[in-house]
Amino acid sequence: MSSSQDHTYQRGLDILAQIDKENYQAIVDSFKHSPAPDLGRLAVEFNYGQLFSRPGLDLKSRLLASVAGLTALGNTQQLRFYINGALNVGWTEEEIVETILQMIIYAGFPVALNAIFTVAQEVFESRRARRDGNG
Amino acid sequence: MSSSQDHTYQRGLDILAQIDKENYQAIVDSFKHSPAPDLGRLAVEFNYGQLFSRPGLDLKSRLLASVAGLTALGNTQQLRFYINGALNVGWTEEEIVETILQMIIYAGFPVALNAIFTVAQEVFESRRARRDGNG
Amino acid sequence: MSSSQDHTYQRGLDILAQIDKENYQAIVDSFKHSPAPDLGRLAVEFNYGQLFSRPGLDLKSRLLASVAGLTALGNTQQLRFYINGALNVGWTEEEIVETILQMIIYAGFPVALNAIFTVAQEVFESRRARRDGNG
Amino acid sequence: MSSSQDHTYQRGLDILAQIDKENYQAIVDSFKHSPAPDLGRLAVEFNYGQLFSRPGLDLKSRLLASVAGLTALGNTQQLRFYINGALNVGWTEEEIVETILQMIIYAGFPVALNAIFTVAQEVFESRRARRDGNG
Amino acid sequence: MSSSQDHTYQRGLDILAQIDKENYQAIVDSFKHSPAPDLGRLAVEFNYGQLFSRPGLDLKSRLLASVAGLTALGNTQQLRFYINGALNVGWTEEEIVETILQMIIYAGFPVALNAIFTVAQEVFESRRARRDGNG
Amino acid sequence: MSSSQDHTYQRGLDILAQIDKENYQAIVDSFKHSPAPDLGRLAVEFNYGQLFSRPGLDLKSRLLASVAGLTALGNTQQLRFYINGALNVGWTEEEIVETILQMIIYAGFPVALNAIFTVAQEVFESRRARRDGNG
Numbered sequence: 050m051s052s053s054q055d056h057t058y059q060r061g062l063d064i065l066a067q068i069d070k071e072n073y074q075a076i077v078d079s080f081k082h083s084p085a086p087d088l089g090r091l092a093v094e095f096n097y098g099q100l101f102s103r104p105g106l107d108l109k110s111r112l113l114a115s116v117a118g119l120t121a122l123g124n125t126q127q128l129r130f131y132i133n134g135a136l137n138v139g140w141t142e143e144e145i146v147e148t149i150l151q152m153i154i155y156a157g158f159p160v161a162l163n164a165i166f167t168v169a170q171e172v173f174e175s176r177r178a179r180r181d182g183n184g
Numbered sequence: 185m186s187s188s189q190d191h192t193y194q195r196g197l198d199i200l201a202q203i204d205k206e207n208y209q210a211i212v213d214s215f216k217h218s219p220a221p222d223l224g225r226l227a228v229e230f231n232y233g234q235l236f237s238r239p240g241l242d243l244k245s246r247l248l249a250s251v252a253g254l255t256a257l258g259n260t261q262q263l264r265f266y267i268n269g270a271l272n273v274g275w276t277e278e279e280i281v282e283t284i285l286q287m288i289i290y291a292g293f294p295v296a297l298n299a300i301f302t303v304a305q306e307v308f309e310s311r312r313a314r315r316d317g318n319g
Numbered sequence: 320m321s322s323s324q325d326h327t328y329q330r331g332l333d334i335l336a337q338i339d340k341e342n343y344q345a346i347v348d349s350f351k352h353s354p355a356p357d358l359g360r361l362a363v364e365f366n367y368g369q370l371f372s373r374p375g376l377d378l379k380s381r382l383l384a385s386v387a388g389l390t391a392l393g394n395t396q397q398l399r400f401y402i403n404g405a406l407n408v409g410w411t412e413e414e415i416v417e418t419i420l421q422m423i424i425y426a427g428f429p430v431a432l433n434a435i436f437t438v439a440q441e442v443f444e445s446r447r448a449r450r451d452g453n454g
Numbered sequence: 455m456s457s458s459q460d461h462t463y464q465r466g467l468d469i470l471a472q473i474d475k476e477n478y479q480a481i482v483d484s485f486k487h488s489p490a491p492d493l494g495r496l497a498v499e500f501n502y503g504q505l506f507s508r509p510g511l512d513l514k515s516r517l518l519a520s521v522a523g524l525t526a527l528g529n530t531q532q533l534r535f536y537i538n539g540a541l542n543v544g545w546t547e548e549e550i551v552e553t554i555l556q557m558i559i560y561a562g563f564p565v566a567l568n569a570i571f572t573v574a575q576e577v578f579e580s581r582r583a584r585r586d587g588n589g
Numbered sequence: 590m591s592s593s594q595d596h597t598y599q600r601g602l603d604i605l606a607q608i609d610k611e612n613y614q615a616i617v618d619s620f621k622h623s624p625a626p627d628l629g630r631l632a633v634e635f636n637y638g639q640l641f642s643r644p645g646l647d648l649k650s651r652l653l654a655s656v657a658g659l660t661a662l663g664n665t666q667q668l669r670f671y672i673n674g675a676l677n678v679g680w681t682e683e684e685i686v687e688t689i690l691q692m693i694i695y696a697g698f699p700v701a702l703n704a705i706f707t708v709a710q711e712v713f714e715s716r717r718a719r720r721d722g723n724g
Numbered sequence: 725m726s727s728s729q730d731h732t733y734q735r736g737l738d739i740l741a742q743i744d745k746e747n748y749q750a751i752v753d754s755f756k757h758s759p760a761p762d763l764g765r766l767a768v769e770f771n772y773g774q775l776f777s778r779p780g781l782d783l784k785s786r787l788l789a790s791v792a793g794l795t796a797l798g799n800t801q802q803l804r805f806y807i808n809g810a811l812n813v814g815w816t817e818e819e820i821v822e823t824i825l826q827m828i829i830y831a832g833f834p835v836a837l838n839a840i841f842t843v844a845q846e847v848f849e850s851r852r853a854r855r856d857g858n859g
Contacts, residue, residue, distance in 0.1 A: 053728035084709045085686050092698060095770055096289045106282035110248060114283045117249035118256035118290045119699070123394075124663075127290070127699045146355050147241035148249045154231045155253045155262070157562040158362060159389070159397045169354045188323035219551050219574045226555075227563060230365055254564070258799075259528075262564045281759050285766075292697040293767060294794070294802045304759045366559045376552035383515060384522035384553045388560045391523035393664075397560070416624050417511035418519045420631075424501045425523045425532070427832040428632060429659070429667045439624045458593035489844045490821050497833060500635055524834070529798075532834045636829045646822035650788060654823045657789035658796035658830045667830070687781035688789045694771045695793045695802070 058090060061098030067108060068134035076130070109138050113148055120149050120164040121156040128168045133176070142173055193225060196233030202243060203269035211265070244273050248283055255284050255299040256291040263303045268311070277308055328360060331368030337378060338404035346400070379408050383418055390419050390434045391426040398438045403446070412443055463495060466503030472513060473539035481535070514543045518553055525554050525569040526561040533573045538581070547578055598630060601638030607648060608674035616670070649678050653688055660689050660704040661696040668708045673716070682713055733765060736773030742783060743809035751805070784813050788823055795824050795839040796831040803843045808851075817848055 065073035080089030101111055112135040119128045135145055149164045200208035215224030236246055247270040254263045270280055284299045335343035350359030371381055382405040389398040405415055419434045470478035485494030506516055517540040524533045540550055554569045605613035620629030641651055652675040659668040675685055689704045740748035755764030776786055787810040794803045810820055824839045 079706075083705055084682060084713055085690060085705050088690065088701075088705065091690075091774065095774075096698065099766065099770075100286055100289060103282055103285070105276075105278040106286075110245075110279070110283075111286055113245060114248055114252035114286050115290065117252040118287050121253035121256050122290060122699070124290065124699045126703060141240075142354060143240040144245070147238055148245070150238070150355060150358065150361075151235055151241075151246055151249050152253050153562070154235060155250070155257060155259065155562045155564055157392075157558070157560045158366065159392070159394045159560055161358075163396060165353055165355050165358065166349075173354055214571075218570055219547060219578055220555060220570050223555065223567075223570065226369065230369075231563065234361065234365075257562075257564070259564045261568060277759060285760060285763065288697070290697045290699055292693070292695045293771065294695055294797070294799045296763075298801060300758055300760050300763065301754075308759055370556055370559060373552055373555070375546075375548040376556075380515075380518055380549070380553070381556055384518055384556050385560065387519035387522040388526035388557050391526050392561060394560065411510075412624060413510040414515070417508055418515070420508070420625060420628065421505055421511075421516055421519050422523050423832070424505060425520065425527060425529065425832045425834055427828070427830045428636065429662070429664045429830055431628075433666060435623055435625050435628065436619075443624055484841075488840055489817060489848055490825060490840050493825065493837075493840065496639065496825075500639075501833065504631065504635075527832075527834070529834045531838060640826055640829060643822055643825070645816075645818040646826075650785075650819070650823070651826055653785060654788055654792035654826050655830070657792040658827050661793035661796050662830060664830065681780075683780040684785070687778055688785070690778070691775055691781075691786055691789050692793050694775060695790065695799065696797060 054094065057094045057098035059098075060102050061093035061096070064097040064101045064108065065093065067138065068112065069130065069137060072130075072133075109140065112138055113140065113144075116145060116148050117152060120152045120160055123156070123160040123163065125163055125168050128164060129172060132169055132172045136172070136176065142169075145169060189229065192229045192233035194233075195237050196228035196231070199232040199236045199243065200228065202273065203247070204265065204272060207265075207268075244275065247273055248275065248279075251280060251283050252287060255287045255295055258291070258295040258298065260298055260303050263299060264307060267304055267307045271307075271311065277304075280304060324364065327364045327368035329368075330372050331363035331366070334367040334371045334378070335363065337408065338382065339400065339407060342400075342403075379410065382408055383410065383414075386415060386418050387422060390422045390430055393426070393430040393433065395433055395438050398434060399442060402439055402442045406442075406446065412439075415439060459499065462499045462503035464503075465507050466498035466501070469502040469506045469513065470498065472543065473517070474535065474542060477535075477538075514545065517543055518545065518549075521550060521553050522557060525557045525565055528561070528565040528568065530568055530573050533569060534577060537574055537577045541577075541581065547574075550574060594634065597634045597638035599638075600642050601633035601636070604637040604641045604648065605633065607678065608652070609670065609677060612670075612673075649680065652678055653680065653684075656685060656688050657692060660692045660700055663696070663700040663703065665703055665708050668704060669712060672709055672712045676712075676716065682709075685709060729769065732769045732773035734773075735777050736768035736771070739772040739776045739783065740768065742813065743787070744805065744812060747805075747808075784815065787813055788815065788819075791820060791823050792827060795827045795835055798831070798835040798838065800838055800843050803839060804847060807844055807847045811847075811851065817844075820844060 062073070062077070065077070069076075077089050077093060080086055080092075101108065106114075112131060115131040116128065116135050119125075119131060132145055136142065146165065146169060149161050149169060152164070153161045197208070197212070200212070204211075212224050212228060215221055215227075236243065241249075247266060250266040251263065251270050254260075254266060267280055271277065281300065281304060284296050284304060287299070288296045332343070332347070335347070339346075347359050347363060350356055350362075371378065376384075382401060385401040386398065386405050389395075389401060402415055406412065416435065416439060419431050419439060422434075423431045467478070467482070470482070474481075482494050482498060485491055485497075506513065511519075517536060520536040521533065521540050524530075524536060537550055541547065551570065551574060554566050554574060557569070558566045602613070602617070605617070609616075617629050617633060620626055620632075641648065646654075652671060655671040656668065656675050659665075659671060672685055676682065686705065686709060689701050689709060692704070693701045737748070737752070740752070744751075752764050752768060755761055755767075776783065781789075787806060790806040791803065791810050794800075794806060807820055811817065821840065821844060824836050824844060827839070828836045
C-alpha cells in the first residue's frame, strides 16, 4: 500500500468519523470477514476519501443529496446509515422527512413510504431510545 | 374550482416563479394542448403548492435534493429544469456538479455521465451564452 | 383545513373504502405515529381524492393498472394492498395472476416471481383462511 | 421448426393482428436484418403466442396492463406500440391518459410526463392525421 | 402438451440439472402449489429450454452474465440460485465476487454491497458447511 | 498528484487501450471541456485502474459482465463502448447478441430490444463499414 493511498484512506476514515463517529469502525470492520475483504478499503478510499472529500460541496449538503438519491432509488438498506449521518451533521428529523417526501414527485409514493416507515421511523426511535438511556 | 384549490395553485405558481421566473409560465402552458390538459394544474398544485411549499425544508435545499434524486434515477429530461432552478436559487455550477458526481456512489457512473454531458453541460453553456448576449 | 380540501379528503376516503373497506382506516391511522404524520392526509387527498377519483377511467380498471405498475416496478410492499383491493372490486385471482405474468414481457421473470410468491400467494391464502373462519 | 411451435407462432401473429393489423408485419420483419434475426420469432411465440393468448384475462385488459407497466418502467419506445394497440382494441384516448396519470402515484411525475408528451401526444396526433387523410 | 413442447421442456430441465443438480427439481415443484402452477413449466421452457440452450454462448459464460445482470438490477432473491449455479459450472468464488464488484461501476455500491453481504456470503458459507458435513 | 495515483491512472489507461485502442484517448479527452474536467481522471483511476485491473477475473470475462449489466439496466449510451470493447478482446458478435438476449429473462424484452436495435446493430455495422474501407 503506497503512502498516497494510505493518505486517501485516512482522509476517508476522517470523513466517516464525522458522519457516524460511533459506528463507522464497525462498518469498516464488517467487510473483513465478508467474501470481499478489500471492498471496505475500496469504499472508504473512493466514496469518502475521493468523492465526499472533494472541496466543491460541504459535507452537510452531501448528506442531504445522499438521502435524496437513496430514497429515490428505493435502497432502504444503505439509507439507514445516511439518515443517521445526516442527523449527526446537523439536519433535523423534519428536514430529513421533507427530503424523503419530496422524492414522491420524482419516484412516487412507494419509495417514500418505505423510506419513512422502514428506515426513518426506526432510526429516529433508536436515537431517542439511546438518548433516553434505553438504547 | 374552489378558492382553496386556487390558493394552492397560486402558491405553487409563486414557488415556480422563484425557481425559474423566465420559463415557468411556458412550462405550465405546454400542458394546455397536450392529451392531459389538466396535468399542468395538478402538477403545480401538488408538486409546488403542496410539497415544495411545506415549511420544514428551505427551497434551496429542496432543489439540491431534486438534482440528486433525478440524477440517481437517470431522468435527464426533468433534470434540465431543476439544474437551471438550482442555479437560480443560489447554488453554484461547481456545487451542482459535485451533487451529480456524488450519485456515482449510489447509482454508478453511467447516470452521472449522462447528467453531466447531456444536461449540466448544456444548461451551463446556454446560460453563459444568454449572459454574454448570444442566447 | 379548508372545506374544499376536506371535500377532496372525504372523496379519497370514500374510494379507499371501496378498495378495502376492512383495512383502509388502519392504513390511514398508521401514519399518525410515523415521522410524517400528515403524509396520510396527503396520500388520501392526492392519490385517491384527486387521481383515483378522476372520471375518465373506472375504479376496476384503475386497480388492474395499479397491480401491473407495481409488479413491473418490483414493489412488493404496496402490491399487497392493491391485489387485495383488486379482488374486492371484482377481479378474480386468475385475472390478477395473468396481469402479473404479463409483466414478464416488460420487466422479466424475477419481478413476476416475487409478486406471485411473496405477495399474491399470501393474499390469496389469507383471504381463503378468513373466509373459512380461520383468519 | 415443429408443427407445435408453428402453431404457437401463428397464434401469436393472430393476436398481433388484433393489436395492430396495419403495422404488425413490419415490426416482425424488422428483426430479419437485425443482429438477432430469430428474436422476432421468439418474441411472437413467447409474448403473444404464449402469454397474451392465455385464457385467464381478456386482450383489452392485457393492453391496459401493458400501458401501465411500460409507463411505470419509463420505457417510452415500446409504449408507442401498446398505446396504439390499446386504442385499436377499444380503449379511448381519455382512458389511456388516465392509466398513464395513475402511474404518478407509483413511479412519480417524470415517467408520466414522458409518456404523455413523448408518446401519447404523438400517437394520438398521428392517428388523427391519418383519419383526416393527411397521415 | 405437444411432443415439441415436451422436448423444449426436457431440454430446459437438462440445463437446469447442469446448473443445480441438487435443487432444480424442488424449484420446479415449488410452482405447483403457487397461484401460478404452470409458471414453472413456462419458465423452464422459455428461460432454459429456449434461451439458455441457444448454441451461440456456452453455459459457463451465460451464468456469469446472469450474475452480472441480477446484481446490477438489485435482485437478490434470484441471485442466490445463479451464484450457486455459477459455482457449480466452474466459476470460483473469487471470480463471482469480482463480477459483483464490477457492477459498482454501472449501478453503484449499494447493489454490490447487497449482493456480497446478503447473497454471496450466505451461499459461500452454506456450501462450505455442507462440504464440511455440517450443512 | 502523487506517483502512486499516477501509477493507478497509467494502469487504467493501459486497460482502456486494450479495450478500445483507437478511441480511448478521445473519450478521456472529452471530459476536459466538460463541467467535470477531473471526472475523466477519476473514472480512469477507479473503473479501470482499480476495478478492471483486479487480478481475480480476466478482462474478457469482465467485458461480458459489463455488457450484461448495462443491458439489464437499460443504459444504451455506455453500452456502445463496451460492445465495441467486447468485440476487441475476442467475443464474437453472436456471443454478444446471446448475452443481450439472456437479459430478457431478468429484465424483460424492452431492454434487450433497445440494446440490439439501438446499439449492437449500429456498432456491428460501423465496424463492418470501417473494415470494408467505407468507415
